[in-house]
Amino acid sequence: xxxxxxxxxxxxxQQEEMQRDDKVFIMGEDVRCNVFGTTTGFVDAFGAExxxxxxxxxxxxxxxxxxxxxxxxxxxxxxxxxSFLFPAMDQICxxxxxxxxxxxxxxxxxxxxxSCLFYGNSNAAxxxxxxxxxxxxxxxxxxxxxxxxxxxxxxxxxxxRSDDPVLSFEDSTCWMxxxxxxxxxxxxxxxxxxxxxxxxxxxxxxxxxxVNVALKAARALEQEGISAEVIDPRTLVPLDRELILQSVRKxxxxxxxxxxxxxxxxxxxxxxxxxxxxxxxxxAPVLRVTTPxxxxxxxxxxxxxxxxxxxxxxxxxxxxxGTRQTQPA
Amino acid sequence: xxxxxENDPRLEKYRRMQRIRQFEAKAEKIHADGEIPGAxxxxxxxxxxxxxxxxxxxxxxxxxxxxxxxGHPIAKGAKLRPLMAELLGKKTGVCSxxxxxxxxxxxxxxxxxxxSIVGSGGPVTAGAALGAxxxxxxxxxxxxxxxxxxxxxxxxxGMNLAAVWSLPAIFVCExxxxxxxxxxxxxxxxxxxxxxAHGYGIPGVIVDGQDVDAVEAAVREAVDRARAxxxxxxxxxxxxxxxxxxxxxxxxxxxRGPEHDDWVKRDPITIYRQRLIExxxxxxxxxxxxxxxxxxxxxxxxxxxxxxxxxxxxxxxxVFVDRLPIPAxxxxxx
Numbered sequence: 045x046x047x048x049x050x051x052x053x054x055x056x057x058q059q060e061e062m063q064r065d066d067k068v069f070i071m072g073e074d075v076r077c078n079v080f081g082t083t084t085g086f087v088d089a090f091g092a093e094x095x096x097x098x099x100x101x102x103x104x105x106x107x108x109x110x111x112x113x114x115x116x117x118x119x120x121x122x123x124x125x126x127s128f129l130f131p132a133m134d135q136i137c138x139x140x141x142x143x144x145x146x147x148x149x150x151x152x153x154x155x156x157x158x159s160c161l162f163y164g165n166s167n168a169a170x171x172x173x174x175x176x177x178x179x180x181x182x183x184x185x186x187x188x189x190x191x192x193x194x195x196x197x198x199x200x201x202x203x204x205r206s207d208d209p210v211l212s213f214e215d216s217t218c219w220m221x222x223x224x225x226x227x228x229x230x231x232x233x234x235x236x237x238x239x240x241x242x243x244x245x246x247x248x249x250x251x252x253x254x255v256n257v258a259l260k261a262a263r264a265l266e267q268e269g270i271s272a273e274v275i276d277p278r279t280l281v282p283l284d285r286e287l288i289l290q291s292v293r294k295x296x297x298x299x300x301x302x303x304x305x306x307x308x309x310x311x312x313x314x315x316x317x318x319x320x321x322x323x324x325x326x327x328a329p330v331l332r333v334t335t336p337x338x339x340x341x342x343x344x345x346x347x348x349x350x351x352x353x354x355x356x357x358x359x360x361x362x363x364x365x366g367t368r369q370t371q372p373a
Numbered sequence: 374x375x376x377x378x379e380n381d382p383r384l385e386k387y388r389r390m391q392r393i394r395q396f397e398a399k400a401e402k403i404h405a406d407g408e409i410p411g412a413x414x415x416x417x418x419x420x421x422x423x424x425x426x427x428x429x430x431x432x433x434x435x436x437x438x439x440x441x442x443x444g445h446p447i448a449k450g451a452k453l454r455p456l457m458a459e460l461l462g463k464k465t466g467v468c469s470x471x472x473x474x475x476x477x478x479x480x481x482x483x484x485x486x487x488x489s490i491v492g493s494g495g496p497v498t499a500g501a502a503l504g505a506x507x508x509x510x511x512x513x514x515x516x517x518x519x520x521x522x523x524x525x526x527x528x529x530x531g532m533n534l535a536a537v538w539s540l541p542a543i544f545v546c547e548x549x550x551x552x553x554x555x556x557x558x559x560x561x562x563x564x565x566x567x568x569x570a571h572g573y574g575i576p577g578v579i580v581d582g583q584d585v586d587a588v589e590a591a592v593r594e595a596v597d598r599a600r601a602x603x604x605x606x607x608x609x610x611x612x613x614x615x616x617x618x619x620x621x622x623x624x625x626x627x628x629r630g631p632e633h634d635d636w637v638k639r640d641p642i643t644i645y646r647q648r649l650i651e652x653x654x655x656x657x658x659x660x661x662x663x664x665x666x667x668x669x670x671x672x673x674x675x676x677x678x679x680x681x682x683x684x685x686x687x688x689x690x691x692v693f694v695d696r697l698p699i700p701a702x703x704x705x706x707x
Binding site: 067094096098101103105106111112114115119134135138145146147148151184207208 | 435437466467468469470471472476478479480481485486488490493495496497498499500501502503504505507508512514526527530531533534537538690691692693694697
């Protein structure tokens with residue numbers, strides 16, 4: 045075990061998988077210059093053939109990763125910021141998600157498309173997207189969205205080893221957070237959620253960086269006598285619905301915290317899952333704490349309040365739990 | 374099967390063009406009868422472009438094609454039975470009944486897909502060529518695309534990537550004069566798609582798409598160049614689509630002028646048959662090939678008709694490696 049940051053966890057996972065399997069290579073915009081610190085020393089260790097800078101051509105190089113995967117390679121594509129996936133929707137949705145299916149299982153596409161959720165830092169609307177829900181709506185793509193360094197490393201290693209295409213959404217609000225991370229073989233299976241904090245009054249399901257806000261809120265709620273359980277699905281596709289339902293059946297209340305826009309968010313899908321499958325256990329409406337359906341402005345004064353915050357989660361918890369009153373003796 | 378010419382590449386070229394023509398003639402007929410669901414985009418008139426290109430490839434070279442997908446796999450040497458079964462939506466189809474007419478892709482023949490999003494094969498081709506290069510294989514990847522696709526960014530991105538990384542790729546623009554109903558001259562700036570090669574610093578070659586030998590020679594040169602590590606080539610085959618964008622639509626999308634008859638006079642199979650006869654091949658041998666191909670097509674259709682449809686659960690296979698869970702309420706009504 046060593047305490048390392050989220051970014052160092054990404055670097056370790058990539059490094060170990062490239063050492064383990066010579067079919068793994070990395071390509072993307074500015075990976076050789078190590079723009080975010082996830083490819084430190086990679087060119088020296090693996091050579092420029094396996095650490096490839098690409099043209100600014102997302103549809104081209106993401107599609108090329110699909111082609112390389114089809115002929116036996118296991119590419120990791122670094123698309124840097126997740127907003128840059130939009131020019132590549134063609135290749136992601138029409139080629140990468142569908143080729144295995146449309147050709148009746150003849151195609152195999154083991155590749156990972158990494159990108160970060162770059163919100164909350166005055167980068168304005170075109171650089172601040174959290175677009176994973178759009179991809180949850182496209183069958184054929186597995187999706188990870190970890191909230192801590194340990195999960196990041198374990199899930200990224202699993203993603204590289206997966207024979208299915210995986211999108212890795214890396215929350216930049218988690219980048220510098222340190223965590224105890226096992227060295228070497230630390231692989232977390234895709235589709236397994238995690239209980240980050242146990243509680244009995246309300247289940248808070250967090251997505252990506254939303255987990256950390258939820259944990260802070262849970263600590264604040266504890267002061268008020270509300271015991272919150274925090275669940276991190278970690279993988280959005282496949283989604284560990286059973287873990288979420290088990291928790292809600294225990295607490296009877298649910299809040300979904302998701303930094304994505306509200307409509308058709310991961311929070312929406314989780315809320316619907318709860319209502320459809322655990323309605324009888326619910327003692328209050330399921331609430332979503334998300335980013336409203338407006339664009340993200342540049343000015344920090346009006347950007348920051350748009351994201352899920354401790355205060356908004358605490359308010360939501362008070363609403364579903366009700367104000368605790370000491371029972372008369 | 375004819376007893377002659379199994380190993381004669383000239384007769385093989387003729388046979389593959391005949392296979393495409395006869396396979397599609399049968400498909401068009403049974404599509405009109407309602408036996409094939411969905412749309413049917415035929416390749417008739419363009420056989421020399423596909424066969425000439427594929428004859429220059431090895432079996433283990435890669436190929437990516439288009440929604441007009443019947444010609445490419447047959448040109449590369451695929452067996453007819455799984456192709457016809459796919460058109461009928463059967464379990465024994467080359468794509469297990471999941472792809473249909475726009476996606477006849479036989480991976481055992483080096484195909485990496487026939488894609489119906491116009492231009493989307495460009496990046497895949499560059500990636501396959503990169504994958505071959507990184508694995509030290511001396512394989513090349515060939516991308517078929519249409520004149521319509523030449524206006525798509527994906528084609529540009531694929532060619533730029535292949536050129537900047539000097540990848541073993543060949544881009545074959547099959548210019549059949551129409552993008553759906555729109556004449557190429559209304560959609561493509563500049564006189565020739567091949568001229569765009571200069572922008573990438575790679576060779577751009579224009580070839581008579583009705584002459585299978587000319588196409589083969591041009592692609593062979595590009596393949597040699599690619600295998601030698603000298604990078605990609607853009608080839609434009611000037612060809613012609615006999616049918617409408619899709620057949621049996623009940624109305625004509627693309628009214629043809631008098632040039633239609635001129636193109637039909639330059640039918641690629643007729644031209645090649647005449648050339649073979651002039652070179653001393655007996656007409657009887659060519660007739661025997663025609664008959665053998667008719668038998669193959671009939672056999673393929675019988676196979677397809679005798680095959681089972683996929684079962685409902687298979688709709689959930691191959692989204693991922695593991696079958697998806699099937700929702701009970703959907704299953705109950707399946």
